[in-house]
Amino acid sequence: MNVSFRWLSQFFDDGVLDELEPAGLAQRLADQGFLVDELRPAFDPFSGVVLGKVLDAKAHPDADRLTLCTVDAGDGSRQVVCGAPNVEVGALYGYAQVGARLPGGNKIRRAKIRGVESDGMLCSAPELGLDALGSAEGIWAIPDADEAHLGRDLREALELDDTILAIDVTSNRGDALSHLGIAREIQWITGKKMQLPRVDLTEGGRAASEQASVQVEDQEGCSRYLGRVINDVSIGPSPGWLQTRLLALDQRPINNIVDVTNYVMLEVGQPLHAFDLERISNGQIVVRRAREAERMETLDGQERVLTSETTMIADAREAVAIGGVMGGSDSEVSSSTTEIFLEGAHFDPSRVGRTARRLGLVSEASTRFSRGVDPEITGWAIDRAAEMIAQLAGGRVAPGVVGVGANAERRAADDGALTLRDQRVEALVGYAIGVSEITRALESLGFDAEDDTDGALTVTVPSWRFDVSREVDLIEEVARLTGYSRIPLEPLPAPPVAPEPTGDERRATRVRETLRAAGFDEAQTPSFVDAATLASVELLDNLVEIKNPISQSERFLRPYVFATLGGAVAYNLNRQASCVKLFELGHAFERGTEPQGVPLRERRQLAMVAAGTRGPLDWTATDQAEYDFFDLKGDVEELLTQFGLRECIVDRGARRFLHPGRQAEVTDDAGNAIGFCGELHPAVTASWGLASRVFVAELGLDALPTDSGTLTVSGVPKEPAIARDLALVVPDGETARVVVDAVRSMGLEDLDRVEVFDRYRGVQVDPGYYSLGVRLTFRTDRTLTDNEVDEQVDRLMGHLVEERGYQRR
Amino acid sequence: MSSGLSERLEAIQREVARELERAADLSEIEAIRVRTLGRKGLLTTEAKSIGKLAAEDRPAAGDLINQFKSELESTIAERERALGESVLARRLQAEAEDVTLPGRRRGLGTRHPLTIVTEDLLAIFRRMGFDVARGPEVETTWYNFEALNIPEGHPAREEMDTIYVSDELVLRTHTSPIQIRTMEEQPPPVRVVCPGRVFRSDTPDASHSPYFHQIEGLWVEEGIAMSHLKWALTEYAREFFGSDVELRFRPSYFPFTEPSAELDLGCLFCAGEGCRVCKQTGWLELLGCGMVHPAVLEGVGYDSERYTGFAWGIGIERHAMLKYGVPDIRMFFENDLRFLQQFVGR
Numbered sequence A: 001m002n003v004s005f006r007w008l009s010q011f012f013d014d015g016v017l018d019e020l021e022p023a024g025l026a027q028r029l030a031d032q033g034f035l036v037d038e039l040r041p042a043f044d045p046f047s048g049v050v051l052g053k054v055l056d057a058k059a060h061p062d063a064d065r066l067t068l069c070t071v072d073a074g075d076g077s078r079q080v081v082c083g084a085p086n087v088e089v090g091a092l093y094g095y096a097q098v099g100a101r102l103p104g105g106n107k108i109r110r111a112k113i114r115g116v117e118s119d120g121m122l123c124s125a126p127e128l129g130l131d132a133l134g135s136a137e138g139i140w141a142i143p144d145a146d147e148a149h150l151g152r153d154l155r156e157a158l159e160l161d162d163t164i165l166a167i168d169v170t171s172n173r174g175d176a177l178s179h180l181g182i183a184r185e186i187q188w189i190t191g192k193k194m195q196l197p198r199v200d201l202t203e204g205g206r207a208a209s210e211q212a213s214v215q216v217e218d219q220e221g222c223s224r225y226l227g228r229v230i231n232d233v234s235i236g237p238s239p240g241w242l243q244t245r246l247l248a249l250d251q252r253p254i255n256n257i258v259d260v261t262n263y264v265m266l267e268v269g270q271p272l273h274a275f276d277l278e279r280i281s282n283g284q285i286v287v288r289r290a291r292e293a294e295r296m297e298t299l300d301g302q303e304r305v306l307t308s309e310t311t312m313i314a315d316a317r318e319a320v321a322i323g324g325v326m327g328g329s330d331s332e333v334s335s336s337t338t339e340i341f342l343e344g345a346h347f348d349p350s351r352v353g354r355t356a357r358r359l360g361l362v363s364e365a366s367t368r369f370s371r372g373v374d375p376e377i378t379g380w381a382i383d384r385a386a387e388m389i390a391q392l393a394g395g396r397v398a399p400g401v402v403g404v405g406a407n408a409e410r411r412a413a414d415d416g417a418l419t420l421r422d423q424r425v426e427a428l429v430g431y432a433i434g435v436s437e438i439t440r441a442l443e444s445l446g447f448d449a450e451d452d453t454d455g456a457l458t459v460t461v462p463s464w465r466f467d468v469s470r471e472v473d474l475i476e477e478v479a480r481l482t483g484y485s486r487i488p489l490e491p492l493p494a495p496p497v498a499p500e501p502t503g504d505e506r507r508a509t510r511v512r513e514t515l516r517a518a519g520f521d522e523a524q525t526p527s528f529v530d531a532a533t534l535a536s537v538e539l540l541d542n543l544v545e546i547k548n549p550i551s552q553s554e555r556f557l558r559p560y561v562f563a564t565l566g567g568a569v570a571y572n573l574n575r576q577a578s579c580v581k582l583f584e585l586g587h588a589f590e591r592g593t594e595p596q597g598v599p600l601r602e603r604r605q606l607a608m609v610a611a612g613t614r615g616p617l618d619w620t621a622t623d624q625a626e627y628d629f630f631d632l633k634g635d636v637e638e639l640l641t642q643f644g645l646r647e648c649i650v651d652r653g654a655r656r657f658l659h660p661g662r663q664a665e666v667t668d669d670a671g672n673a674i675g676f677c678g679e680l681h682p683a684v685t686a687s688w689g690l691a692s693r694v695f696v697a698e699l700g701l702d703a704l705p706t707d708s709g710t711l712t713v714s715g716v717p718k719e720p721a722i723a724r725d726l727a728l729v730v731p732d733g734e735t736a737r738v739v740v741d742a743v744r745s746m747g748l749e750d751l752d753r754v755e756v757f758d759r760y761r762g763v764q765v766d767p768g769y770y771s772l773g774v775r776l777t778f779r780t781d782r783t784l785t786d787n788e789v790d791e792q793v794d795r796l797m798g799h800l801v802e803e804r805g806y807q808r809r
Numbered sequence B: 001m002s003s004g005l006s007e008r009l010e011a012i013q014r015e016v017a018r019e020l021e022r023a024a025d026l027s028e029i030e031a032i033r034v035r036t037l038g039r040k041g042l043l044t045t046e047a048k049s050i051g052k053l054a055a056e057d058r059p060a061a062g063d064l065i066n067q068f069k070s071e072l073e074s075t076i077a078e079r080e081r082a083l084g085e086s087v088l089a090r091r092l093q094a095e096a097e098d099v100t101l102p103g104r105r106r107g108l109g110t111r112h113p114l115t116i117v118t119e120d121l122l123a124i125f126r127r128m129g130f131d132v133a134r135g136p137e138v139e140t141t142w143y144n145f146e147a148l149n150i151p152e153g154h155p156a157r158e159e160m161d162t163i164y165v166s167d168e169l170v171l172r173t174h175t176s177p178i179q180i181r182t183m184e185e186q187p188p189p190v191r192v193v194c195p196g197r198v199f200r201s202d203t204p205d206a207s208h209s210p211y212f213h214q215i216e217g218l219w220v221e222e223g224i225a226m227s228h229l230k231w232a233l234t235e236y237a238r239e240f241f242g243s244d245v246e247l248r249f250r251p252s253y254f255p256f257t258e259p260s261a262e263l264d265l266g267c268l269f270c271a272g273e274g275c276r277v278c279k280q281t282g283w284l285e286l287l288g289c290g291m292v293h294p295a296v297l298e299g300v301g302y303d304s305e306r307y308t309g310f311a312w313g314i315g316i317e318r319h320a321m322l323k324y325g326v327p328d329i330r331m332f333f334e335n336d337l338r339f340l341q342q343f344v345g346r
């Protein structure tokens, strides 16, 4: 909410706010809960420009396009050469005297233009920094300027010297979306009472009730609807001071009727709407719910489709406005309008809010209605506006008000006064605030507080404070006015047991430490993923779709974390990174399967994605080794080992987004699937625009134990071990795991360990076979002899040859 | 004593000395030792010949041979030691490396800056006595809104820029639902901080991201007042940003707290003078906080007359941006290695 310091000052006796100055006021408002985001001058600075009248204009002797103007600036006439095509004898202009400085720093000098002396310059609106008030093509005739003020500094005449405070009004304080609302808050700061301007309405002519009628059918949507009629107006531009005041507050001046309604809204927060009464059939206003899918054209020229939630303003024939949101184009005030119907109403906040958002028509009016408008101000506001219209547009206010809800019901909370206990204030705030200060604070805001002698106050809430409904709301009012800076610091009581990191946290820390040591950087990637990425990895089942995505393409929640982490790897590869190893701990989503059960399943996942070289540039290696499947498997195995999971990467999987021959499933101790690791399918990397091989692993984080359990160490063997290396020739397709299991399953009595040390395919082995080097380590609690070991190896080989068809190479 | 033994032994000694002089490696020295002192060596032969001497000459001859034998042994050993030393010296010299060449490294990964900040903050709050709780990112509208005193039609709810999965499910707009879940599960006192990812329907720019991270805190117990809130948040801000920071508690509004406050930090970049970062105000908005609204406590069945508490919510990205001077929130989610790697060792 932007407010004018000058306008605020007018709510107080002269000079009351000047002592504070805008910066001081901003500081105090912030301390009170109204943060001022910005303080800025209302208009760009300029000087030396006065109100001047053109007495005479004639053509320049040597230039067709130039005019020689005689200008009176209150102290005799002078000659000014003007290049604008629209000089009007008798009109008043901004006259920049010699020595004047215009916005942007241009200084006006005495000049000879085509041989004729020019004593200053007549200004266009943009030359004065008032772009919205006139074009750069012509000079700006100041509307309704007072001839008595000739020679007066234009900044004073138009009240341009002002400071705008951009105030951050919290969403509960609809009452503060006006100069009146802010002025009420300032009463505490100044200790002085503010005053609304006096309204002296002169009525005359035919009674309003003879010209218009109001019927409210939708009483839920509209608790109060008041109207005034103003006859015989002349539509035209508003006077300069009004235009500049609106402009300073980011309202574009339209005409003297619409500008007044906007002015009163900014003044007291009541949105008003002016209709052309002659365009309202029979002068008959009906407030009703819209019919489902009812259509109407709003004054921005758009056709709107409505729902029954919307409150419509209609005449005898058709809808003329969307209540609280926007008027219709048919009943709009136009340059030929002479009869005005002025609406002041109170619409249901949430229905206006929803309608405005649904139609994308969030406006100054709808924002105020949706946050709440003081129902008691409506009558004052239409009187004020009618008076101003009569003054500015030369109209006559018809006697009387037409409408419904003149004595609008006050809300229950307003009637039922609240009780405020001073010891409850102390309990919540943390220090004692005296009853007299509490009372003074509340009364400065318009509350009525009475001491009822039981150590409690009976507080009546003013009509505009619909946000206050219980004791704690009053405590907040007291706390913020007396100042949060006064609240002391009180150490928290120590809990009986000092908190420790949870199992979840310890697990996450262990994952991060392990992967960092393995050279993986931690990433954070989006939770949303686009359809094209999902299509590339063929993950299209059970996707969770967002109803209102930020971008249409990224409208799914990621079903796996690698789906978005892959994007980060691609990002880095595309920026010449040679070794990219990333991991992420994040949530992944899928639709629940049971039709009646939980509609969505959320999993905490660990994803790892790697591509490029195995590590940093290594000068000791002849070739820079590329990260491959066994690097990934090793990294995953080391991670699993950290959690006590051994040999949990089992046989090949069948995931379509992975290389069919280079992927493996990961299980927990009990053999339940918990994830996978593998090389991304070349078709996927190609569709991601990548040339390198990419390796991915993803595990369910919850499958990893949070605690490592207890450990009892066994003794360290004292006897030496004897090792035997076997090169076994086995058929292709016989996996290493099968071979090792075959060796183990013999149950050789002294065999301690079986390890793979080599794999060979090539000319020394028959086609259809390969050689697997297996190291057997024998150890027992006595010293073994070579003979004992050889005997066991022979027995093993006999079995492997006989039962499995292996050969020893 | 037979004439000639002494001369022969001296001749052997001279010969050994000459040979040792010429020996180039330890194996030649070993050969000399075998030839002179070995079982079939020259001295052994001389010793065997003692039996041919007269009985009275034998002891003297034996002594002489033993004397020569021990002299030869020490001469050979001495030469052996010297040669060994020079061989080792040559080997060490040959093996010298250019130690300025890089070591063979695996590359060290790093925690994400958001993790670093989260863990730092959790540590601070844990020391104060807060436990840590987590919850789902997709929440019911009830936990995300109603339970937090944000009924349907509430302006704060309408303006929250919520991302919906269905009419009843949203991507949580804050981690406050975890606070509700925690209170539902246990009676007071409750002391918990809730970290996690949250979502708003914001178009990304330098200071907005549709997903970001928060830590929210809640402390509910008999006798808790705003003075405790001020103490706790002052402690945290000083620990995280430094003991000399300026702080300002300013009234604000949140539906789930009353009274509500915002905590401002004296601008770290201009010492309060006013600059571009603080929009010339000298203050940076740090977090929102307040006393838990009695309606929220009543909603989980707590007696709001007896129990009071405070809550707050911290934006992790904002803290990381302030602490490390990160200019654009999107950098956290681009994961450029040249950005991430700056945090190694943090």
Ligand SMILES: [Zn+2]
Binding pocket: B267, B268, B269, B270, B271, B272, B273, B274, B275, B276, B277, B278, B279, B280, B282, B283
């Ligand atoms: Zn600053």
